[in-house]
Amino acid sequence: MNAKTESKVSRLDSVKWLVVAALVILGVVGNQYFAAESILYRVLALVVLAALAFFVAVQTAKGQAFLTLAKESRAEIRKVVWPNRQETTQTTLIVVVVVLIMALLLWGLDSLLGWLVSLIVG
Numbered sequence: 001m002n003a004k005t006e007s008k009v010s011r012l013d014s015v016k017w018l019v020v021a022a023l024v025i026l027g028v029v030g031n032q033y034f035a036a037e038s039i040l041y042r043v044l045a046l047v048v049l050a051a052l053a054f055f056v057a058v059q060t061a062k063g064q065a066f067l068t069l070a071k072e073s074r075a076e077i078r079k080v081v082w083p084n085r086q087e088t089t090q091t092t093l094i095v096v097v098v099v100l101i102m103a104l105l106l107w108g109l110d111s112l113l114g115w116l117v118s119l120i121v122g
Contacts, residue, residue, distance in 0.1 A: 023053040
């Protein structure tokens with residue numbers, strides 16, 4: 001791309017991000033203003049505003065990059081080999097035992113140091 005095209009894209013992106021910010025502010029202020037209305041209507045309005053803000057944000061360069069990252073992350077998550085139930089249970093038990101042992105060691109060390117300090121201080 002040349003410099004003019006890049007500056008137009010960045011200028012338009014800035015305007016789009018301002019629209020996104022305005023939609024978010026409108027949602028916050030509108031939710032506060034219509035606090036007496038039914039929560040169903042307020043939630044529906046917030047969902048519509050959030051969808052509009054997301055749609056506008058996706059039209060920017062950073063929004064497209066975010067969508068690409070999300071798609072690639074989803075593909076990577078599918079490649080993960082998840083542990084089975086037995087491995088999960090064993091790992092959890094190991095962690096619980098190690099935490100209990102460390103808690104007892106720290107409790108004993110704290111008691112010993114407290115006793116030593118009380119002997120020194122009097």
